[in-house]
Amino acid sequence: MNWTLTKIATSLMGLLGQPEKVSDSTMDNRCEDIREAMLAILDQCGTDATTNAVSNRVCYARNVEALWYLRGAIMAQLTIAIGEPQAREQLARITDMFKGYLPAGLGPRSRARARSAGK
Numbered sequence: 001m002n003w004t005l006t007k008i009a010t011s012l013m014g015l016l017g018q019p020e021k022v023s024d025s026t027m028d029n030r031c032e033d034i035r036e037a038m039l040a041i042l043d044q045c046g047t048d049a050t051t052n053a054v055s056n057r058v059c060y061a062r063n064v065e066a067l068w069y070l071r072g073a074i075m076a077q078l079t080i081a082i083g084e085p086q087a088r089e090q091l092a093r094i095t096d097m098f099k100g101y102l103p104a105g106l107g108p109r110s111r112a113r114a115r116s117a118g119k
Contacts, residue, residue, distance in 0.1 A: 022101060031064050034097050038067065038074055041090050045081040064101050071095065 022030075038058045045051040054073045061067045071091060078087035095108050 027101065030101050034067050037094055037097060041078060042074060045077045051077050065106060068098055068102060068106055
């Protein structure tokens with residue numbers, strides 16, 4: 001009976017736009033996938049002290065939220081190494097990996113919302 005109620009509640013939350021709770025193992029796997037992708041793109045940036053520091057922060061980030069906040073540092077290093085247009089393109093692929101794995105207050109903002117907030 002509890003299983004049926006849980007299933008119904010989960011379905012209703014999905015219809016109302018509230019994301020389902022992701023299991024811990026799924027979250028851990030996603031965190032590692034994102035970490036590997038971030039380290040892969042940082043490999044393009046060389047081995048200077050700043051890039052090494054950012055790589056270390058990525059390696060030791062505890063969760064998906066910590067990795068989310070490292071995107072700015074990665075963007076800065078990529079911009080120096082390969083230029084802003086390519087850096088934005090590569091970081092967009094990383095950003096897409098976070099969808100469905102962040103708390104409600106975090107996540108990519110649409111450009112329309114960002115523009116209207118600036119007015």
